[in-house]
Amino acid sequence: xxxxxxxxxxxxxxxxxxxxxxxxxxxxxxxxxxxxxxxxxxxxxxxxxxxxxxxxxxxxxxxxxxxxxxxxxxxxxxxxxxxxxxxxxxxxxxxxxxxxxxxxxxxxxxxxxxxxxxxxxxxxxxxxxxxxxxxxxxxxxxxxxxxxxxxxxxxxxxxxxxxxxxxxxxxxxxxxxxxxxxxxxxxxxxxxxxxxxxxxxxxxxxxxxxxxxxxxxxxxxxxxxxxxxxxxxxxxxxxxxxxxxxxxxxxxxxxxxxxxxxxxx
Amino acid sequence: xxxxxxxxxxxxxxxxxxxxxxxxxxxxxxxxxxxxxxxxxxxxxxxxxxxxxxxxxxxxxxxxxxxxxxxxxxxxxxxxxxxxxxxxxxxxxxxxxxxxxxxxxxxxxxxxxxxxxxxxxxxxxxxxxxxxxxxxxxxxxxxxxxxxxxxxxxxxxxxxxxxxxxxxxxxxxxxxxxxxxxxxxxxxxxxxxxxxxxxxxxxxxxxxxxxxxxxxxxxxxxxxxxxx
Ligand SMILES: Nc1ncnc2c1ncn2[C@@H]1O[C@H](COP(=O)(O)OP(=O)(O)OP(=O)(O)O)[C@@H](O)[C@H]1O
Ligand SMILES: [Mg+2]
Numbered sequence: 001x002x003x004x005x006x007x008x009x010x011x012x013x014x015x016x017x018x019x020x021x022x023x024x025x026x027x028x029x030x031x032x033x034x035x036x037x038x039x040x041x042x043x044x045x046x047x048x049x050x051x052x053x054x055x056x057x058x059x060x061x062x063x064x065x066x067x068x069x070x071x072x073x074x075x076x077x078x079x080x081x082x083x084x085x086x087x088x089x090x091x092x093x094x095x096x097x098x099x100x101x102x103x104x105x106x107x108x109x110x111x112x113x114x115x116x117x118x119x120x121x122x123x124x125x126x127x128x129x130x131x132x133x134x135x136x137x138x139x140x141x142x143x144x145x146x147x148x149x150x151x152x153x154x155x156x157x158x159x160x161x162x163x164x165x166x167x168x169x170x171x172x173x174x175x176x177x178x179x180x181x182x183x184x185x186x187x188x189x190x191x192x193x194x195x196x197x198x199x200x201x202x203x204x205x206x207x208x209x210x211x212x213x214x215x216x217x218x219x220x221x222x223x224x225x226x227x228x229x230x231x232x233x234x235x236x237x238x239x240x241x242x243x244x245x246x247x248x249x250x251x252x253x254x255x256x257x258x259x260x261x262x263x264x265x
Numbered sequence: 266x267x268x269x270x271x272x273x274x275x276x277x278x279x280x281x282x283x284x285x286x287x288x289x290x291x292x293x294x295x296x297x298x299x300x301x302x303x304x305x306x307x308x309x310x311x312x313x314x315x316x317x318x319x320x321x322x323x324x325x326x327x328x329x330x331x332x333x334x335x336x337x338x339x340x341x342x343x344x345x346x347x348x349x350x351x352x353x354x355x356x357x358x359x360x361x362x363x364x365x366x367x368x369x370x371x372x373x374x375x376x377x378x379x380x381x382x383x384x385x386x387x388x389x390x391x392x393x394x395x396x397x398x399x400x401x402x403x404x405x406x407x408x409x410x411x412x413x414x415x416x417x418x419x420x421x422x423x424x425x426x427x428x429x430x431x432x433x434x435x436x437x438x439x440x441x442x443x444x445x446x447x448x449x450x451x452x453x454x455x456x457x458x459x460x461x462x463x464x465x466x467x468x469x470x471x472x473x474x475x476x477x478x479x480x481x482x483x484x485x486x487x488x489x490x491x492x493x
Contacts, residue, residue: 146291146298153299182286189288193295 002110005117005238006039006135006164010151012122014143015172018208019231020119021049023139025217026235027115028083035074035113037106038088039131040121041096051215052077052085059089064101070108079220084113094126099133106134115238124158132159137166139199143173144185152194168199170234175204176248187245200234202227203248300339311335318348327353330396 007016007023017040024036037060038046047053058073070086077083086105089096109116120131132138138159142152152169159167171190178184191198205227211218218228219235226246233243306314315335322328334349 146295149295150298150302154302157303179288182288185288185291189292193292193299 002114002116003137003238004106004110004135005115005137005139006120006132007117007139007141008120008128008131008155008159009122009141009148010124010155011142011148014141014148015170015202016122016141017045017049017119018212019139019141019170019172019202019234020046020117022217022219022228022231023235023238024083024115024117025050025077025080026219026232027117027238028077028080029219030235030239032082032115032239033113034083034115034117035086035109036083037086037109037116037118039102039118039127041088041092041094041127041130042090043121044088044090046119047075047085047087048215049212050077050083050085050217052087053215056087059087060105061089061092061096063105064097070105079216094121094130097130099130102130103134124155128155128158132162132164135164137168138164139168139170140194140196141170141172142190142194144171144179144187144190149185149190149193156194156196168197169194170200170202171198172202173204174201174248180249187248198245199237200230201245201248202230202234203246296338297336300337300344303339303344304337315348319350322350324356326355329353 007020009016020036024034028034036046036050038044040046041061047056052075055075057075058068060073062068063070063073074084074086077085086109106116106118118131118135121127140152140156142148156167169191171187174187175184179186185193187198187201203226205218205225207218207221207225208227211221217231218225219231221228224232226248230246233246236243318335319328319330319333329351332349332351334347336347336349338345338347
Protein backbone atom coordinates (compact mmCIF):
# COMPACT_ATOMS: atom_id res chain seq x y z
CA UNK A 1 0.00 0.00 0.00
CA UNK A 2 1.28 3.45 -0.82
CA UNK A 3 2.25 5.92 1.83
CA UNK A 4 0.46 9.24 1.43
CA UNK A 5 2.14 11.89 3.51
CA UNK A 6 1.29 15.56 3.80
CA UNK A 7 3.97 18.07 4.81
CA UNK A 8 2.31 20.83 6.71
CA UNK A 9 3.02 23.50 9.32
CA UNK A 10 0.38 26.14 9.73
CA UNK A 11 2.93 28.92 9.69
CA UNK A 12 4.46 29.88 6.37
CA UNK A 13 8.11 29.79 5.44
CA UNK A 14 9.25 27.19 7.94
CA UNK A 15 10.55 24.75 5.34
CA UNK A 16 7.71 22.55 4.08
CA UNK A 17 8.73 22.81 0.46
CA UNK A 18 12.41 22.37 1.27
CA UNK A 19 11.54 19.22 3.22
CA UNK A 20 9.28 17.86 0.49
CA UNK A 21 11.92 18.34 -2.21
CA UNK A 22 14.71 16.78 -0.18
CA UNK A 23 12.71 13.91 1.28
CA UNK A 24 11.21 13.14 -2.11
CA UNK A 25 14.62 13.05 -3.71
CA UNK A 26 16.16 11.05 -0.86
CA UNK A 27 13.38 8.44 -0.98
CA UNK A 28 13.72 8.17 -4.74
CA UNK A 29 17.48 7.71 -4.38
CA UNK A 30 16.76 4.90 -1.95
CA UNK A 31 14.81 3.15 -4.67
CA UNK A 32 11.28 4.15 -3.74
CA UNK A 33 8.89 5.28 -6.42
CA UNK A 34 8.00 8.79 -5.34
CA UNK A 35 5.50 11.38 -6.48
CA UNK A 36 5.75 14.84 -4.96
CA UNK A 37 2.55 16.85 -5.25
CA UNK A 38 2.55 20.62 -5.08
CA UNK A 39 -0.68 21.55 -3.31
CA UNK A 40 0.25 25.22 -3.06
CA UNK A 41 -1.99 26.45 -5.87
CA UNK A 42 -1.23 30.01 -6.82
CA UNK A 43 2.18 30.10 -5.15
CA UNK A 44 3.90 27.05 -6.45
CA UNK A 45 7.51 26.55 -5.41
CA UNK A 46 8.25 22.89 -5.38
CA UNK A 47 9.16 22.89 -9.06
CA UNK A 48 11.82 25.54 -8.39
CA UNK A 49 13.44 23.68 -5.51
CA UNK A 50 13.62 20.58 -7.68
CA UNK A 51 14.89 22.53 -10.70
CA UNK A 52 11.97 21.28 -12.79
CA UNK A 53 10.29 24.62 -13.49
CA UNK A 54 11.12 24.61 -17.19
CA UNK A 55 9.67 21.23 -17.84
CA UNK A 56 6.12 21.83 -16.71
CA UNK A 57 3.59 21.45 -19.49
CA UNK A 58 0.36 20.61 -17.70
CA UNK A 59 -0.72 21.02 -14.11
CA UNK A 60 -3.04 19.16 -11.77
CA UNK A 61 -5.84 21.49 -12.85
CA UNK A 62 -5.45 20.46 -16.48
CA UNK A 63 -5.78 16.84 -15.44
CA UNK A 64 -8.95 17.59 -13.51
CA UNK A 65 -10.34 19.58 -16.42
CA UNK A 66 -9.79 16.57 -18.64
CA UNK A 67 -7.31 18.42 -20.82
CA UNK A 68 -4.59 15.85 -20.34
CA UNK A 69 -3.93 12.52 -18.72
CA UNK A 70 -2.34 12.36 -15.30
CA UNK A 71 0.88 10.87 -16.66
CA UNK A 72 1.21 13.77 -19.09
CA UNK A 73 1.13 16.27 -16.25
CA UNK A 74 3.73 14.42 -14.19
CA UNK A 75 7.23 15.81 -14.63
CA UNK A 76 9.74 13.00 -14.35
CA UNK A 77 13.07 13.91 -12.87
CA UNK A 78 15.99 13.18 -15.19
CA UNK A 79 18.55 12.89 -12.40
CA UNK A 80 16.39 10.49 -10.50
CA UNK A 81 13.86 8.63 -12.63
CA UNK A 82 12.05 7.30 -9.56
CA UNK A 83 10.86 10.81 -8.79
CA UNK A 84 7.97 12.67 -10.41
CA UNK A 85 6.38 16.02 -9.70
CA UNK A 86 2.71 16.81 -10.05
CA UNK A 87 2.76 20.60 -10.49
CA UNK A 88 0.20 23.02 -9.14
CA UNK A 89 -1.24 25.78 -11.27
CA UNK A 90 0.53 29.04 -10.70
CA UNK A 91 -2.13 31.45 -11.92
CA UNK A 92 -5.09 30.12 -10.01
CA UNK A 93 -6.28 30.52 -6.48
CA UNK A 94 -6.25 27.90 -3.76
CA UNK A 95 -10.01 27.57 -4.20
CA UNK A 96 -9.48 26.30 -7.73
CA UNK A 97 -9.55 22.73 -6.51
CA UNK A 98 -11.69 20.78 -4.06
CA UNK A 99 -10.77 18.08 -1.54
CA UNK A 100 -12.69 15.47 -3.52
CA UNK A 101 -10.70 16.26 -6.64
CA UNK A 102 -7.47 16.06 -4.71
CA UNK A 103 -8.46 12.63 -3.49
CA UNK A 104 -9.05 11.48 -7.05
CA UNK A 105 -5.63 12.66 -8.15
CA UNK A 106 -3.83 11.06 -5.24
CA UNK A 107 -5.78 7.84 -5.54
CA UNK A 108 -4.64 7.58 -9.14
CA UNK A 109 -1.04 8.19 -8.16
CA UNK A 110 -1.11 5.35 -5.64
CA UNK A 111 -1.39 2.92 -8.55
CA UNK A 112 2.17 3.69 -9.60
CA UNK A 113 3.98 5.35 -6.72
CA UNK A 114 4.62 3.98 -3.28
CA UNK A 115 5.42 7.30 -1.64
CA UNK A 116 3.29 10.34 -2.29
CA UNK A 117 4.46 13.52 -0.58
CA UNK A 118 2.04 16.43 -0.59
CA UNK A 119 3.51 19.90 -0.09
CA UNK A 120 0.83 21.84 1.74
CA UNK A 121 0.47 25.61 1.57
CA UNK A 122 0.70 27.65 4.77
CA UNK A 123 -2.47 28.39 6.68
CA UNK A 124 -5.44 26.26 7.63
CA UNK A 125 -7.86 27.26 4.91
CA UNK A 126 -8.91 25.64 1.67
CA UNK A 127 -5.42 24.91 0.39
CA UNK A 128 -4.59 23.15 3.61
CA UNK A 129 -7.84 21.19 3.52
CA UNK A 130 -7.12 20.07 -0.01
CA UNK A 131 -3.66 18.93 0.90
CA UNK A 132 -4.77 16.82 3.85
CA UNK A 133 -7.86 15.39 2.16
CA UNK A 134 -6.14 12.29 0.83
CA UNK A 135 -3.28 12.03 3.30
CA UNK A 136 -2.93 9.14 5.68
CA UNK A 137 0.17 10.44 7.46
CA UNK A 138 1.48 13.89 8.20
CA UNK A 139 4.85 15.42 8.82
CA UNK A 140 4.62 18.60 10.85
CA UNK A 141 7.43 20.95 9.97
CA UNK A 142 8.23 23.59 12.53
CA UNK A 143 11.08 25.80 13.60
CA UNK A 144 12.00 26.26 17.26
CA UNK A 145 10.15 29.58 17.39
CA UNK A 146 7.08 30.55 19.32
CA UNK A 147 4.74 31.33 16.44
CA UNK A 148 5.74 28.29 14.42
CA UNK A 149 5.24 25.98 17.39
CA UNK A 150 1.90 27.52 18.21
CA UNK A 151 0.67 27.09 14.65
CA UNK A 152 2.02 23.56 14.55
CA UNK A 153 0.00 22.76 17.64
CA UNK A 154 -3.13 24.06 16.01
CA UNK A 155 -2.52 22.05 12.86
CA UNK A 156 -1.89 18.88 14.86
CA UNK A 157 -5.34 19.35 16.39
CA UNK A 158 -6.89 19.77 12.95
CA UNK A 159 -5.18 16.67 11.61
CA UNK A 160 -6.41 14.70 14.56
CA UNK A 161 -9.93 15.94 13.97
CA UNK A 162 -9.58 14.82 10.36
CA UNK A 163 -8.55 11.37 11.45
CA UNK A 164 -4.93 11.55 10.40
CA UNK A 165 -3.34 9.66 13.23
CA UNK A 166 0.26 9.14 12.16
CA UNK A 167 1.60 12.62 12.74
CA UNK A 168 5.31 13.14 13.21
CA UNK A 169 7.52 16.10 13.79
CA UNK A 170 10.43 17.58 11.89
CA UNK A 171 12.15 20.46 13.61
CA UNK A 172 13.83 22.64 11.01
CA UNK A 173 16.42 25.39 11.24
CA UNK A 174 17.73 24.41 14.63
CA UNK A 175 20.74 26.47 15.68
CA UNK A 176 22.71 24.40 18.17
CA UNK A 177 24.85 27.31 19.31
CA UNK A 178 21.74 29.28 20.22
CA UNK A 179 20.31 26.32 22.08
CA UNK A 180 23.58 25.96 23.98
CA UNK A 181 23.37 29.64 24.88
CA UNK A 182 19.78 29.09 26.09
CA UNK A 183 18.49 31.46 23.46
CA UNK A 184 16.50 28.92 21.47
CA UNK A 185 14.21 26.08 22.42
CA UNK A 186 15.89 22.71 22.25
CA UNK A 187 14.61 19.69 20.34
CA UNK A 188 13.37 18.30 23.63
CA UNK A 189 11.57 21.54 24.48
CA UNK A 190 9.69 21.64 21.20
CA UNK A 191 8.88 17.98 21.20
CA UNK A 192 7.79 18.13 24.81
CA UNK A 193 5.39 20.93 24.01
CA UNK A 194 3.92 19.39 20.88
CA UNK A 195 4.04 15.84 22.24
CA UNK A 196 4.17 13.99 18.94
CA UNK A 197 6.87 11.54 17.84
CA UNK A 198 10.00 13.10 16.46
CA UNK A 199 11.00 12.18 12.93
CA UNK A 200 14.06 14.36 12.65
CA UNK A 201 15.91 17.58 13.21
CA UNK A 202 17.34 19.70 10.39
CA UNK A 203 19.99 22.23 11.34
CA UNK A 204 19.92 25.74 9.99
CA UNK A 205 22.30 25.51 7.07
CA UNK A 206 23.42 28.04 4.45
CA UNK A 207 23.70 25.24 1.95
CA UNK A 208 19.90 25.09 1.83
CA UNK A 209 19.94 28.42 0.03
CA UNK A 210 22.78 27.39 -2.25
CA UNK A 211 20.84 24.29 -3.23
CA UNK A 212 17.65 26.22 -3.96
CA UNK A 213 19.69 28.63 -6.09
CA UNK A 214 20.74 25.71 -8.23
CA UNK A 215 17.48 23.79 -8.15
CA UNK A 216 19.29 20.75 -6.79
CA UNK A 217 18.08 19.28 -3.52
CA UNK A 218 20.82 18.98 -0.91
CA UNK A 219 20.55 15.23 -0.77
CA UNK A 220 22.03 15.06 -4.28
CA UNK A 221 25.32 16.58 -3.11
CA UNK A 222 28.28 14.26 -3.24
CA UNK A 223 29.55 15.63 0.07
CA UNK A 224 26.51 16.01 2.19
CA UNK A 225 26.10 19.19 4.22
CA UNK A 226 24.68 18.90 7.75
CA UNK A 227 21.14 19.61 6.53
CA UNK A 228 21.60 17.15 3.66
CA UNK A 229 22.63 14.42 6.07
CA UNK A 230 19.70 15.24 8.30
CA UNK A 231 17.27 14.92 5.37
CA UNK A 232 18.75 11.55 4.41
CA UNK A 233 18.28 10.43 8.02
CA UNK A 234 14.67 11.52 8.00
CA UNK A 235 14.05 9.63 4.77
CA UNK A 236 15.54 6.49 6.28
CA UNK A 237 13.38 6.78 9.38
CA UNK A 238 10.36 7.24 7.14
CA UNK A 239 11.22 3.89 5.61
CA UNK A 240 11.27 2.33 9.03
CA UNK A 241 15.00 2.27 9.70
CA UNK A 242 16.30 3.17 13.09
CA UNK A 243 18.73 6.01 12.64
CA UNK A 244 20.08 7.88 15.65
CA UNK A 245 19.60 11.62 15.80
CA UNK A 246 22.53 13.58 14.46
CA UNK A 247 24.65 15.02 17.18
CA UNK A 248 23.94 18.70 16.92
CA UNK A 249 25.08 19.56 20.38
CA UNK A 250 27.59 22.27 20.85
CA UNK A 251 29.39 22.29 24.14
CA UNK A 252 29.19 25.51 26.00
CA UNK A 253 32.52 27.20 25.46
CA UNK A 254 34.78 26.97 28.43
CA UNK A 255 36.69 29.93 29.74
CA UNK A 256 39.86 28.66 28.14
CA UNK A 257 38.44 28.04 24.70
CA UNK A 258 37.07 31.56 24.78
CA UNK A 259 40.47 32.80 25.87
CA UNK A 260 42.17 30.90 23.08
CA UNK A 261 39.73 32.07 20.47
CA UNK A 262 40.05 35.62 21.61
CA UNK A 263 43.79 35.57 21.17
CA UNK A 264 43.61 33.72 17.92
CA UNK A 265 45.12 30.49 19.16
CA UNK B 266 36.69 54.96 25.56
CA UNK B 267 38.84 52.40 27.28
CA UNK B 268 36.10 51.19 29.57
CA UNK B 269 33.74 49.82 26.92
CA UNK B 270 36.64 47.98 25.36
CA UNK B 271 37.58 46.41 28.65
CA UNK B 272 34.02 45.49 29.48
CA UNK B 273 33.61 44.06 26.00
CA UNK B 274 36.75 42.03 26.53
CA UNK B 275 35.52 40.82 29.88
CA UNK B 276 32.17 39.92 28.39
CA UNK B 277 33.79 37.93 25.67
CA UNK B 278 35.91 36.12 28.20
CA UNK B 279 33.29 35.35 30.76
CA UNK B 280 30.22 35.32 28.58
CA UNK B 281 27.40 37.79 28.77
CA UNK B 282 26.98 38.94 32.33
CA UNK B 283 23.21 39.24 32.46
CA UNK B 284 22.52 35.97 30.64
CA UNK B 285 18.84 36.58 29.84
CA UNK B 286 17.96 33.00 28.74
CA UNK B 287 15.12 33.83 26.40
CA UNK B 288 14.61 30.10 26.01
CA UNK B 289 12.87 30.01 29.38
CA UNK B 290 10.67 32.92 28.40
CA UNK B 291 9.53 31.32 25.20
CA UNK B 292 8.73 28.04 26.93
CA UNK B 293 6.72 29.77 29.61
CA UNK B 294 4.81 31.86 27.10
CA UNK B 295 4.08 28.91 24.86
CA UNK B 296 2.72 26.87 27.73
CA UNK B 297 0.19 29.53 28.51
CA UNK B 298 -0.76 30.35 24.96
CA UNK B 299 -1.19 26.68 24.03
CA UNK B 300 -3.27 26.01 27.10
CA UNK B 301 -5.69 28.66 25.90
CA UNK B 302 -5.53 27.54 22.27
CA UNK B 303 -6.19 23.95 23.16
CA UNK B 304 -9.10 24.69 25.41
CA UNK B 305 -10.53 27.09 22.85
CA UNK B 306 -12.36 29.03 25.53
CA UNK B 307 -13.07 32.55 24.47
CA UNK B 308 -12.12 35.29 26.92
CA UNK B 309 -15.76 35.97 27.80
CA UNK B 310 -16.42 32.40 28.77
CA UNK B 311 -13.20 32.33 30.69
CA UNK B 312 -14.24 35.47 32.56
CA UNK B 313 -17.64 34.03 33.26
CA UNK B 314 -16.13 30.87 34.66
CA UNK B 315 -13.83 32.98 36.77
CA UNK B 316 -16.67 34.97 38.22
CA UNK B 317 -18.74 31.92 38.91
CA UNK B 318 -15.92 30.19 40.70
CA UNK B 319 -15.39 33.28 42.80
CA UNK B 320 -19.10 33.48 43.51
CA UNK B 321 -19.26 29.90 44.70
CA UNK B 322 -16.17 30.20 46.84
CA UNK B 323 -17.40 33.52 48.24
CA UNK B 324 -20.41 31.81 49.71
CA UNK B 325 -18.21 30.11 52.21
CA UNK B 326 -15.18 32.23 52.66
CA UNK B 327 -14.20 35.79 52.16
CA UNK B 328 -11.78 35.96 49.31
CA UNK B 329 -9.08 38.56 49.04
CA UNK B 330 -10.06 40.14 45.74
CA UNK B 331 -6.89 42.10 45.40
CA UNK B 332 -4.67 39.13 45.09
CA UNK B 333 -6.69 36.43 43.42
CA UNK B 334 -5.25 34.80 40.35
CA UNK B 335 -6.50 32.53 37.62
CA UNK B 336 -4.22 30.90 35.13
CA UNK B 337 -4.19 28.16 32.57
CA UNK B 338 -1.11 26.17 31.84
CA UNK B 339 -0.40 23.05 29.93
CA UNK B 340 2.25 20.58 30.76
CA UNK B 341 2.87 17.50 28.65
CA UNK B 342 -0.60 16.00 28.67
CA UNK B 343 -2.67 17.94 31.10
CA UNK B 344 -4.07 21.40 30.97
CA UNK B 345 -4.70 22.77 34.41
CA UNK B 346 -6.74 25.70 35.55
CA UNK B 347 -5.13 27.10 38.62
CA UNK B 348 -7.10 29.41 40.82
CA UNK B 349 -5.31 31.19 43.59
CA UNK B 350 -7.94 32.55 45.89
CA UNK B 351 -6.36 33.88 49.06
CA UNK B 352 -8.89 33.69 51.84
CA UNK B 353 -9.40 36.44 54.39
CA UNK B 354 -11.81 34.67 56.69
CA UNK B 355 -14.57 32.12 56.82
CA UNK B 356 -18.07 33.46 56.41
CA UNK B 357 -20.48 32.81 59.21
CA UNK B 358 -23.06 31.27 56.96
CA UNK B 359 -26.06 29.19 57.75
CA UNK B 360 -25.53 27.13 54.70
CA UNK B 361 -22.88 24.49 54.96
CA UNK B 362 -21.02 22.95 52.10
CA UNK B 363 -23.19 19.85 51.99
CA UNK B 364 -26.49 21.66 51.72
CA UNK B 365 -27.19 21.93 48.03
CA UNK B 366 -28.35 25.18 46.55
CA UNK B 367 -31.04 24.77 43.97
CA UNK B 368 -29.61 25.51 40.58
CA UNK B 369 -32.74 27.32 39.38
CA UNK B 370 -32.63 29.75 42.29
CA UNK B 371 -29.11 30.50 41.36
CA UNK B 372 -29.83 31.38 37.79
CA UNK B 373 -32.82 33.54 38.60
CA UNK B 374 -31.11 35.56 41.22
CA UNK B 375 -28.16 36.54 39.15
CA UNK B 376 -28.63 39.91 37.52
CA UNK B 377 -27.68 40.14 33.92
CA UNK B 378 -25.49 42.52 32.01
CA UNK B 379 -25.73 43.04 28.27
CA UNK B 380 -23.16 41.20 26.15
CA UNK B 381 -21.55 44.49 25.17
CA UNK B 382 -21.17 45.42 28.78
CA UNK B 383 -19.73 42.03 29.46
CA UNK B 384 -17.18 42.30 26.74
CA UNK B 385 -16.29 45.84 27.71
CA UNK B 386 -15.52 44.57 31.15
CA UNK B 387 -11.83 44.87 31.63
CA UNK B 388 -9.90 43.41 34.47
CA UNK B 389 -10.08 46.58 36.54
CA UNK B 390 -13.81 46.92 36.20
CA UNK B 391 -14.27 43.30 37.06
CA UNK B 392 -12.28 43.72 40.18
CA UNK B 393 -14.10 46.87 41.18
CA UNK B 394 -17.41 45.11 40.69
CA UNK B 395 -16.25 42.26 42.81
CA UNK B 396 -15.09 44.53 45.55
CA UNK B 397 -18.48 46.19 45.55
CA UNK B 398 -20.10 42.84 45.74
CA UNK B 399 -17.90 41.96 48.64
CA UNK B 400 -18.99 45.06 50.49
CA UNK B 401 -22.63 44.32 49.85
CA UNK B 402 -22.10 40.90 51.26
CA UNK B 403 -20.72 42.29 54.41
CA UNK B 404 -23.74 44.51 54.99
CA UNK B 405 -26.31 42.02 54.00
CA UNK B 406 -25.33 38.38 54.09
CA UNK B 407 -28.33 37.35 51.99
CA UNK B 408 -26.86 39.12 49.01
CA UNK B 409 -24.24 36.51 48.92
CA UNK B 410 -26.69 34.42 47.02
CA UNK B 411 -27.24 36.97 44.31
CA UNK B 412 -23.69 37.57 43.60
CA UNK B 413 -22.69 38.62 40.14
CA UNK B 414 -23.89 40.56 37.20
CA UNK B 415 -23.42 38.12 34.45
CA UNK B 416 -25.39 37.78 31.30
CA UNK B 417 -25.90 34.13 30.71
CA UNK B 418 -28.86 34.38 28.43
CA UNK B 419 -26.67 33.12 25.59
CA UNK B 420 -25.26 30.27 27.53
CA UNK B 421 -28.05 28.58 29.39
CA UNK B 422 -26.47 25.14 29.31
CA UNK B 423 -23.33 26.08 31.05
CA UNK B 424 -25.12 26.78 34.28
CA UNK B 425 -28.18 24.60 33.98
CA UNK B 426 -26.05 21.71 32.98
CA UNK B 427 -23.89 22.18 35.98
CA UNK B 428 -26.78 21.03 38.10
CA UNK B 429 -26.18 21.32 41.75
CA UNK B 430 -24.09 24.38 42.07
CA UNK B 431 -22.42 23.13 45.17
CA UNK B 432 -21.00 20.19 43.35
CA UNK B 433 -18.87 21.62 40.64
CA UNK B 434 -18.82 19.77 37.33
CA UNK B 435 -17.10 16.47 37.78
CA UNK B 436 -14.12 17.59 35.84
CA UNK B 437 -13.28 20.30 38.26
CA UNK B 438 -12.11 18.97 41.53
CA UNK B 439 -11.65 21.43 44.25
CA UNK B 440 -9.24 20.33 46.83
CA UNK B 441 -10.59 22.53 49.57
CA UNK B 442 -10.93 19.67 51.98
CA UNK B 443 -7.29 19.56 52.82
CA UNK B 444 -7.43 23.15 53.82
CA UNK B 445 -8.10 24.89 57.04
CA UNK B 446 -9.59 27.61 54.87
CA UNK B 447 -7.39 30.26 56.31
CA UNK B 448 -5.03 32.13 54.15
CA UNK B 449 -4.66 29.42 51.66
CA UNK B 450 -5.01 29.02 47.97
CA UNK B 451 -7.20 26.54 46.22
CA UNK B 452 -6.04 24.72 43.22
CA UNK B 453 -8.63 23.56 40.81
CA UNK B 454 -7.52 21.11 38.23
CA UNK B 455 -9.41 20.11 35.22
CA UNK B 456 -8.82 17.74 32.44
CA UNK B 457 -9.30 19.46 29.19
CA UNK B 458 -11.43 20.02 27.29
CA UNK B 459 -13.17 21.49 30.26
CA UNK B 460 -16.61 20.03 30.11
CA UNK B 461 -15.80 16.61 28.91
CA UNK B 462 -13.88 13.90 30.55
CA UNK B 463 -12.22 11.34 28.42
CA UNK B 464 -8.95 9.57 28.78
CA UNK B 465 -6.22 11.55 27.16
CA UNK B 466 -4.37 8.31 26.81
CA UNK B 467 -6.78 7.17 24.20
CA UNK B 468 -5.20 9.33 21.57
CA UNK B 469 -1.81 7.84 22.12
CA UNK B 470 0.02 7.70 18.87
CA UNK B 471 1.53 4.45 18.01
CA UNK B 472 3.91 4.46 15.13
CA UNK B 473 6.29 1.71 16.06
CA UNK B 474 8.75 1.72 13.21
CA UNK B 475 9.27 5.46 13.23
CA UNK B 476 10.90 5.79 16.57
CA UNK B 477 14.30 7.25 16.90
CA UNK B 478 16.39 5.29 19.35
CA UNK B 479 18.30 8.24 20.64
CA UNK B 480 15.46 10.63 21.05
CA UNK B 481 15.30 11.28 24.74
CA UNK B 482 11.84 12.66 25.06
CA UNK B 483 9.64 10.26 23.21
CA UNK B 484 6.06 11.20 23.61
CA UNK B 485 3.45 8.58 23.08
CA UNK B 486 0.46 10.59 23.96
CA UNK B 487 -0.50 14.16 24.01
CA UNK B 488 -3.24 16.54 24.83
CA UNK B 489 -6.34 17.09 22.83
CA UNK B 490 -6.05 20.12 20.71
CA UNK B 491 -8.48 22.60 19.49
CA UNK B 492 -9.79 21.38 16.20
CA UNK B 493 -11.98 24.31 15.33
N1 LIG C 1 17.36 24.22 7.29
C1 LIG C 1 17.38 25.43 6.71
N2 LIG C 1 18.46 26.23 6.81
C2 LIG C 1 18.47 27.44 6.21
N3 LIG C 1 17.45 27.94 5.51
C3 LIG C 1 16.34 27.21 5.38
C4 LIG C 1 16.23 25.91 5.97
N4 LIG C 1 15.01 25.42 5.68
C5 LIG C 1 14.38 26.36 4.94
N5 LIG C 1 15.16 27.43 4.75
C6 LIG C 1 14.81 28.66 4.01
O1 LIG C 1 13.57 29.13 4.48
C7 LIG C 1 12.80 29.66 3.43
C8 LIG C 1 11.43 29.04 3.39
O2 LIG C 1 11.54 27.69 3.05
P1 LIG C 1 10.37 26.91 2.31
O3 LIG C 1 9.98 27.61 1.07
O4 LIG C 1 10.78 25.48 2.20
O5 LIG C 1 9.23 27.06 3.40
P2 LIG C 1 7.68 26.72 3.23
O6 LIG C 1 7.23 26.27 4.56
O7 LIG C 1 7.45 25.81 2.09
O8 LIG C 1 7.09 28.15 2.89
P3 LIG C 1 5.57 28.48 2.40
O9 LIG C 1 4.74 28.43 3.65
O10 LIG C 1 5.66 29.85 1.85
O11 LIG C 1 5.19 27.44 1.40
C9 LIG C 1 13.58 29.45 2.16
O12 LIG C 1 14.23 30.65 1.84
C10 LIG C 1 14.58 28.38 2.53
O13 LIG C 1 15.76 28.51 1.81
MG1 LIG D 1 6.13 26.07 0.39
